[in-house]
Amino acid sequence: MSLDLATIQAAHARIRPHITRTPVLTNARLNAACGGKLFFKCENLQKAGAFKARGATNAVFSLADVEALRGVATHSSGNHAAALARAAKLRRIPAYIVMPSNSAKPKIRLVEAYGGRITFCEPNQAAREATCLRLLEETLANLVHPFEDERVMAGQGTAALELLEEIPDLDYLLCPVGGGGLLCGTAVAARALRPQIKIVGTEPAGADDAARSFRAHQRIPLTTSDTIADGLRTSIGQTNFALARQYVDDIVTVSEAGIVAAMHMIWDAVKIVIEPSAAVPYAAIMEQRLDVTHRRVGIILSGGNVDLDALPWIGKKGAP
Amino acid sequence: MSLDLATIQAAHARIRPHITRTPVLTNARLNAACGGKLFFKCENLQKAGAFKARGATNAVFSLADVEALRGVATHSSGNHAAALARAAKLRRIPAYIVMPSNSAKPKIRLVEAYGGRITFCEPNQAAREATCLRLLEETLANLVHPFEDERVMAGQGTAALELLEEIPDLDYLLCPVGGGGLLCGTAVAARALRPQIKIVGTEPAGADDAARSFRAHQRIPLTTSDTIADGLRTSIGQTNFALARQYVDDIVTVSEAGIVAAMHMIWDAVKIVIEPSAAVPYAAIMEQRLDVTHRRVGIILSGGNVDLDALPWIGKKGAP
Numbered sequence: 001m002s003l004d005l006a007t008i009q010a011a012h013a014r015i016r017p018h019i020t021r022t023p024v025l026t027n028a029r030l031n032a033a034c035g036g037k038l039f040f041k042c043e044n045l046q047k048a049g050a051f052k053a054r055g056a057t058n059a060v061f062s063l064a065d066v067e068a069l070r071g072v073a074t075h076s077s078g079n080h081a082a083a084l085a086r087a088a089k090l091r092r093i094p095a096y097i098v099m100p101s102n103s104a105k106p107k108i109r110l111v112e113a114y115g116g117r118i119t120f121c122e123p124n125q126a127a128r129e130a131t132c133l134r135l136l137e138e139t140l141a142n143l144v145h146p147f148e149d150e151r152v153m154a155g156q157g158t159a160a161l162e163l164l165e166e167i168p169d170l171d172y173l174l175c176p177v178g179g180g181g182l183l184c185g186t187a188v189a190a191r192a193l194r195p196q197i198k199i200v201g202t203e204p205a206g207a208d209d210a211a212r213s214f215r216a217h218q219r220i221p222l223t224t225s226d227t228i229a230d231g232l233r234t235s236i237g238q239t240n241f242a243l244a245r246q247y248v249d250d251i252v253t254v255s256e257a258g259i260v261a262a263m264h265m266i267w268d269a270v271k272i273v274i275e276p277s278a279a280v281p282y283a284a285i286m287e288q289r290l291d292v293t294h295r296r297v298g299i300i301l302s303g304g305n306v307d308l309d310a311l312p313w314i315g316k317k318g319a320p
Numbered sequence: 321m322s323l324d325l326a327t328i329q330a331a332h333a334r335i336r337p338h339i340t341r342t343p344v345l346t347n348a349r350l351n352a353a354c355g356g357k358l359f360f361k362c363e364n365l366q367k368a369g370a371f372k373a374r375g376a377t378n379a380v381f382s383l384a385d386v387e388a389l390r391g392v393a394t395h396s397s398g399n400h401a402a403a404l405a406r407a408a409k410l411r412r413i414p415a416y417i418v419m420p421s422n423s424a425k426p427k428i429r430l431v432e433a434y435g436g437r438i439t440f441c442e443p444n445q446a447a448r449e450a451t452c453l454r455l456l457e458e459t460l461a462n463l464v465h466p467f468e469d470e471r472v473m474a475g476q477g478t479a480a481l482e483l484l485e486e487i488p489d490l491d492y493l494l495c496p497v498g499g500g501g502l503l504c505g506t507a508v509a510a511r512a513l514r515p516q517i518k519i520v521g522t523e524p525a526g527a528d529d530a531a532r533s534f535r536a537h538q539r540i541p542l543t544t545s546d547t548i549a550d551g552l553r554t555s556i557g558q559t560n561f562a563l564a565r566q567y568v569d570d571i572v573t574v575s576e577a578g579i580v581a582a583m584h585m586i587w588d589a590v591k592i593v594i595e596p597s598a599a600v601p602y603a604a605i606m607e608q609r610l611d612v613t614h615r616r617v618g619i620i621l622s623g624g625n626v627d628l629d630a631l632p633w634i635g636k637k638g639a640p
Contacts, residue, residue, distance in 0.1 A: 023343040025365065029433070044591045045345065113349075264628060271364045271593040271624030304591035308584060314634055 003150050003243065005192035008157040008185060011058040015155060018057050018090055020046050022159070024166050029269045034285050036292035039170070040266075041163040044274045044304025048110065050231075051159050051182055051302050052083035052146075058155030059144040060087035068093050073141040075121075075128040077103045078231055079303050080146040085116030096141050098132045100124075104230070106307055147179030148237040157185025163298050164193045172292060174281035175300040177201040177210045177251060178232040180240025182302060187247035201244065201251040202284040204229045204259060210236040211251040214244065228312055229259055231277035231303065252289035259283050260312045266301075275306040323470050323563065325512035328477040328505060331378040335475060338377050338410055340366050342479070344486050349589045354605050356612035359490070360586075361483040364594045364624030368430065370551075371479050371622050372403035372466075375501055378475030379464040380407035388413050393461040395441075395448040397423045398551055399623050400466040405436030416461050418452045420444075424550070426627055467499030468557035477505025483618050484513045492612060494601035495620040497521040497530045497571060498552040500560025502622060507567035521564065521571040522604040524549045524579060530556040531571040534564065548632055549579055551597035551623065572610060578603035580632045586621075595626040 022042045031037050043051035060072055071094035074084050081097045088095035097116045099108065100123035111118055121131040136143055144152065159182075160173065173190045177183045180201075187199045203211050204227035213219045213236060221235035236244065244251070254262075263279035265286070266272065278301045285292055342362045351357050363371035380392055391414035394404050401417045408415035417436045419428065420443035431438055441451040456463055464472065479502075480493065493510045497503045500521075507519045523531050526547035533539045533556060541555035556564065564571070574582075579596050582603035586594055598621040605612055 028367075047348075049591060267593050268628055271369060273587050273591040273593060308588055308631075309633065311628075311631075311634070313629065314631070 003153055003184065003188050005189060007150070007154045008161055008189045011151070011154040012158040012161055014061050015054055015057040015158065018047070018061070018087070019053050021162060022046055024163060025270055025272070027270050030265070034292050036295045036297050039163065039167045039296070039298045040270060041159055041298060041300045042272060043159055044272060044278055044301050048079065048082045048086045048114070049303055049305040050079035050083065051156055051300065052079040053086060054158050055152035055155035055181055055185070056080060056083035056144060057087040057090070059149060059151040060084070060091050060093070062151045063142060067142055071096060071139060071141040072144045073132060073135050073139065074098070074144050074146060075132040076146050078107050079305055081116065082107065082110040082114060084144055085111050085114035089115050094141070096135050096139055098128055098135060100128060104307065107305065110305070147181030148239050153181050153185045153240070155185065156182045157189040159300055160186040160189040163300070164190060167296070167298060168194065169296060170194065170197055170298045171295040172198045172200060172290070172297040174200050174202055174284065174297060176229070176232055176277050176280040176302050177203045177236060178277070179234045180210065180236040180244055182300065183248060184240050184243040186300060187244065191247050198249045199247060200284070200290060201248055202281045203251060203253050204232055204280060205253040205255055207233050208253045210241070210244065211253050213241055214248070214251045217245070227259070228256055229277040229280055231275065232280065250290070252284050254280055254283040254287050254289065258287045262286050264313050273304045273306060274301050275303045276312065278302040278304065323473055323504065323508050325509060327470070327474045328481055328509045331471070331474040332478040332481055334381050335374060335377040335478065338367070338381070338407070339373050341482060342366055344483060345590055345592070347590050350585070354612050356615045356617050359483065359487045359616070359618045360590065361479055361618060361620045362592060363479055364592060364598055364621050368399065368402045368406045368434070369623055369625040370399035370403065371476055371502055371620065372399040373406065374478050375472035375475035375505070376400060376403035376464060377407040377410070379469060379471040380404070380411050380413070382471045383462060387462055391416060391459060391461040392464045393452060393455050393459065394418070394464050394466060395452040396466050398427050399625055401436065402427065402430040402434060404464055405431050405434035409435050414461070416455050416459055418448055418455060420448060424627065427625065430625070467501030468559050473501050473505045473560070475505065476502045477509040479620055480506040480509040483620070484510060487616070487618060488514065489616060490514065490517055490618045491615040492518045492520060492610070492617040494520050494522055494604065494617060496549070496552055496597050496600040496622050497523045497556060498597070499554045500530065500556040500564055502620065503568060504560050504563040506620060507564065511567050518569045519567060520604070520610060521568055522601045523571060523573050524552055524600060525573040525575055527553050528573045530561070530564065531573050533561055534568070534571045537565070547579070548576055549597040549600055551595065552600065570610070572604050574600055574603040574607050574609065578607045582606050584633050593624045593626060594621050595623050596632065598622040598624065
């Protein structure tokens with residue numbers, strides 16, 4: 001692996017014309033509630049609604065012209081699929097996307113809107129990989145894995161780059177962990193720019209393989225997951241876990257009720273739409289999984305793709 | 321009236337340390353839908369959740385020290401109340417707020433959170449004014465009217481100032497109209513900075529006094545109102561109407577269904593929380609009340625204070 005600050009800076013230069021420089025928001029009410037100072041990097045306001053646009057765009061624009069012509073392919077039920085379809089459209093090359101047949105309708109529509117060529121498969125990991133492999137063989141397209149890909153990780157790290165450019169003196173940097181692409185890009189960028197920063201991955205207790213792996217010092221993939229945070233139902237990747245061990249200070253977990261409460265609180269106070277996965281770091285603060293009193297805390301809000309007609313706090317018992 | 325660009329620029333210098341410079345967001349999907357280019361000035365991300373922080377802060381910080389000591393007072397069911405309480409707290413003076421007894425609970429809580437001293441009254445205009453007058457006599461506080469106040473209008477005009485600083489070449493500038501404070505500040509600032517700009521006020525058909533007054537060339541106050549846009553149930557003020565006739569190009573109206581559809585669309589595409597009043601300008605575009613094809617259109621999203629547990633598109637027939 002050669003993921004380092006220079007790679008991430010090169011990715012930033014490459015993708016800058018194609019992505020949004022997302023704002024960093026603060027909120028007096030949330031600061032008062034935790035006793036620290038929170039800086040929200042709003043990747044929910046990113047193109048295609050998530051930080052995934054960064055990694056996918058970097059991968060697509062890293063390809064040589066002759067490679068690019070064959071297109072790109074991936075398997076994803078969510079934001080990476082839309083981000084890759086968008087990046088491919090920008091480069092005018094085909095994007096072949098394998099999606100499980102039970103994918104959320106808004107995510108399918110988003111991929112279609114960007115012109116992605118969808119192949120549906122049975123909703124399990126084996127079917128996803130087999131279908132993707134078949135597509136790769138047929139099309140000779142370039143695989144862009146959602147997180148086990150250095151170009152993707154380098155792209156994801158550009159959010160931390162921008163955040164630390166604006167707020168250089170952070171004590172903590174928090175982000176959600178699914179496959180670990182965002183975590184690794186973030187950690188490598190932040191560790192280089194600010195060696196003393198504490199980098200904390202945050203994960204739903206219902207999909208806590210990264211936290212368990214981190215404590216066990218070996219990768220223990222998920223056998224099952226149960227969380228509303230649909231972006232985080234994946235096991236951390238092999239290369240991602242190796243990097244996380246090297247660069248990350250801690251990985252903490254949060255409850256499902258905590259995720260919903262954090263999501264509601266951020267919508268209500270900060271006035272932005274974030275998806276459940278993006279609420280996980282703030283849930284860790286609400287549930288006091290780390291002490292941020294008098295600390296300056298960067299939080300990467302990973303995305304905002306959520307079904308407005310099926311909100312988790314509406315029509316449920318025990319909603320906040 | 322001496323409201324002019326210089327007054328608005330002075331207001332901006334005065335309030336800048338106390339308010340957020342809100343971001344201007346764009347969205348490819350909404351641009352594609354209307355054929356124009358939309359620039360959303362996000363006052364929903366403003367302190368206390370609405371542009372009202374600008375006017376109230378300008379009024380409070382315009383007071384001489386000796387006046388300020390007696391505090392400020394107003395009657396308001398909504399965002400102006402919270403904004404005034406917040407500004408008073410910043411200056412460490414009391415804020416006396418008359419609120420109708422049927423005010424929305426989140427708005428009451430917000431005023432309380434900023435330390436506002438609330439007096440409840442019967443929910444009608446006469447009771448509001450009588451109660452406020454009594455309070456003014458008892459406390460000798462300074463009245464800060466929500467819109468018929470030059471300091472308030474000058475403050476509200478600073479949003480357009482910032483927007484035009486970032487995007488100078490707008491063809492249109494749209495904002496909602498209630499009492500007309502935002503419309504007048506916006507129109508005076510924009511007309512001075514860009515004489516050829518078209519300034520369009522947008523209003524719910526269910527509270528269309530400003531549109532009717534504009535066409536009749538005389539002020540016709542509301543006798544009743546029926547709209548989900550709770551910030552716009554007020555009649556346009558006398559001084560506000562006089563200024564609007566001078567500076568505004570048109571006032572158009574939108575349907576209730578259009579407001580809800582526009583609100584849903586902005587949440588879904590732009591990933592931000594806006595209140596119904598803030599959706600009215602985009603509703604005017606969706607309902608083709610003006611032709612924005614190939615035009616660059618500034619839209620002031622007025623606020624984001626909405627009850628997340630009672631969204632208008634949930635549990636209603638005919639929701640989008």
